[in-house]
Amino acid sequence: MARPKTQPRILEHPESDAITVQSLFEALADPVRREIVRHLADVGEHLSCGAFDLPVTRSTMTHHFSVLREAGLVRQYYAGTMKMNALRADDLEARFPGLLPALLTAMDRER
Amino acid sequence: MARPKTQPRILEHPESDAITVQSLFEALADPVRREIVRHLADVGEHLSCGAFDLPVTRSTMTHHFSVLREAGLVRQYYAGTMKMNALRADDLEARFPGLLPALLTAMDRER
DNA sequence: TACGTATTACGAGTGTGATCGTAATACGGG
DNA sequence: CCCGTATTACGATCACACTCGTAATACGTA
Numbered sequence: 001m002a003r004p005k006t007q008p009r010i011l012e013h014p015e016s017d018a019i020t021v022q023s024l025f026e027a028l029a030d031p032v033r034r035e036i037v038r039h040l041a042d043v044g045e046h047l048s049c050g051a052f053d054l055p056v057t058r059s060t061m062t063h064h065f066s067v068l069r070e071a072g073l074v075r076q077y078y079a080g081t082m083k084m085n086a087l088r089a090d091d092l093e094a095r096f097p098g099l100l101p102a103l104l105t106a107m108d109r110e111r
Numbered sequence: 112m113a114r115p116k117t118q119p120r121i122l123e124h125p126e127s128d129a130i131t132v133q134s135l136f137e138a139l140a141d142p143v144r145r146e147i148v149r150h151l152a153d154v155g156e157h158l159s160c161g162a163f164d165l166p167v168t169r170s171t172m173t174h175h176f177s178v179l180r181e182a183g184l185v186r187q188y189y190a191g192t193m194k195m196n197a198l199r200a201d202d203l204e205a206r207f208p209g210l211l212p213a214l215l216t217a218m219d220r221e222r
Numbered sequence: 223t224a225c226g227t228a229t230t231a232c233g234a235g236t237g238t239g240a241t242c243g244t245a246a247t248a249c250g251g252g
Numbered sequence: 253c254c255c256g257t258a259t260t261a262c263g264a265t266c267a268c269a270c271t272c273g274t275a276a277t278a279c280g281t282a
Contacts, residue, residue, distance in 0.1 A: 021217050022142060029140040030240080031133060050258065060241055062260060067239095081249045081258045096217040098209060106132050106207040141270080161228065171271055173230060178269095192228045192279045 011069065011076045016091040019072035024096075027071035028103065032056060033064050037073060038107050040087040041100075048082040122180065122187045127202040130183035135207075138182035143167060144175050145218060148184060151198040152215050159193040 014023075027033055032054055040047060049058075049065055056064070065085060068074045072095075075086045092100045125134075138144055143165055151158060160169075160176055167175070176196060179185045183206075186197045203211045 021145070021221055022140075024217075025136055025140040025145075026239095029133075029136040032240090034132070034136075048258080056240085057242060058259070059243080059261085063240075078248090078259095081256095083259065096213070096220055098213040099217050102207070102209040102213040103132075106135075106210050109207055110132055137269095143270090159228080167270085168272060169229070170231085170273075174270075189229095189278090192226095194229065 011078075013069060013075060014072045016072070016088075016095050019092070019095050021096070023071040024073065024099075027067050027073055030064065030067075032060075033068055033073075034107060036064060036068060036085075037087065038104065040074065040085060041089075041104050046084045046086045048079075048084055050082065122189075124180060124186060125183045127183070127199075127206050130203070130206050132207070134182040135184065135210075138178050138184055139214065141175065141178075143171075144179055144184075147175060147179060147196075148198065149215065149218050151185065151196060152200075152211075157195045157197045159190075159195055161193065 028037070035054065036052060039052060049061060052061065054061060054064075065074070065076065065083075068085075069076050072088060072091065075088050077084055077086075087100075089100060139148070146165065147163060150163060160172060163172065165172060165175075176185070176187065176194075179196075180187050183199060183202065186199050188195055188197075198211075200211060
């Protein structure tokens with residue numbers, strides 16, 4: 001018999017309607033988190049936390065992904081040992097039309 | 112003869128091209144500063160620092176206006192004893208198209 | 223020049239967030 | 253059931269930003 005799970009590994013996400021400007025801007029004020037969002041938008045696929053090459057440790061990355069999830073920017077789910085990340089583009093568009101596209105355009109402009 | 116001015120009261124502004132996503136989001140991550148931007152956009156006119164009714168002291172307001180100016184969000188100039196503030200809508204549109212309108216729309220959505 | 227209003231400089235207190243290292247947990251496969 | 257990989261929880265450190273009070277500065281007017 002398998003060892004009972006001590007934690008159900010449930011990931012809380014805000015509803016689309018509950019996403020706030022405050023949490024969005026707090027999340028996007030960090031360059032590491034903007035880089036995560038940009039990369040997710042670039043590849044257009046779901047990526048595991050380990051699929052990012054960022055200048056911070058794993059534990060710090062965990063923190064950043066949590067902030068993005070709690071802000072409503074990304075949706076996370078478990079797939080085996082990995083935790084996948086998906087940009088909530090549709091939810092964000094419904095909540096704040098044009099905001100995410102404008103942000104992505106702005107980040108491109110800086111190149 | 113007038114007393115010589117000890118300070119020329121020159122206000123530094125970033126060029127439009129020098130505005131960064133980082134400084135913009137840092138500036139907009141604060142609710143007081145977002146309120147300032149929103150109010151400037153609402154009235155569509157130049158407003159003195161004292162024309163805002165904000166839940167912080169004058170000295171804190173001075174700080175917030177400085178952050179907005181250094182981020183490139185507002186243009187400031189002296190007019191008599193007052194310091195005026197103007198939203199740099201055109202400069203922002205040239206630098207990051209659609210970003211400011213999307214932000215203003217997002218703030219409206221939260222009402 | 224004297225006064226009143228508007229704004230600022232300065233220093234300090236305070237909280238929060240980014241970061242890390244280490245130890246622990248979860249899961250697939252052997 | 254054991255192992256390796258992926259992720260996390262926890263505690264600690266550290267820097268920075270928001271906030272304030274006080275004293276000082278700038279300017280228009282009398």
